[in-house]
Amino acid sequence: MKLFALHKFLLISGLVAILWGIHINNGLTIDRTIPIRHTITISMMKFTPENLVIKKGDTVVWVNKDIVDHDATDEKNKAWASGPLKKGESWSKVITKDEQYYCSIHVVMKGTIKVNK
Ligand SMILES: [Cu+2]
Numbered sequence: 185m186k187l188f189a190l191h192k193f194l195l196i197s198g199l200v201a202i203l204w205g206i207h208i209n210n211g212l213t214i215d216r217t218i219p220i221r222h223t224i225t226i227s228m229m230k231f232t233p234e235n236l237v238i239k240k241g242d243t244v245v246w247v248n249k250d251i252v253d254h255d256a257t258d259e260k261n262k263a264w265a266s267g268p269l270k271k272g273e274s275w276s277k278v279i280t281k282d283e284q285y286y287c288s289i290h291v292v293m294k295g296t297i298k299v300n301k
Contacts, residue, residue, distance in 0.1 A: 226247065227248075227250050236296070253268040255287055256275065282297065
């Protein structure tokens with residue numbers, strides 16, 4: 185009876201270990217292929233997070249939670265810009281390369297997006 189219980193315990197703990205291992209493996213998978221959305225909150229005159237790391241092709245959404253207008257504008261080449269976002273408004277962009285952006289209304293507000301390879 186005791187031996188049977190031991191076998192059962194070993195079998196179950198073995199299964200748990202296998203399932204746990206798969207779970208951990210999935211958790212650490214680096215090659216994510218499905219793009220996801222990241223949110224950058226604009227509040228208190230700041231982009232949060234200020235420095236965001238994403239995967240190539242992910243979508244970044246800027247949400248203005250301040251009472252004043254803000255925008256998100258490509259800092260180096262002005263290649264893209266959200267245009268003014270009022271309180272509660274948002275704008276999104278698919279990001280494929282490292283970006284540095286700022287708020288053209290309040291030029292001290294800056295942020296970066298890094299594409300992780
Ligand atoms: Cu601003």
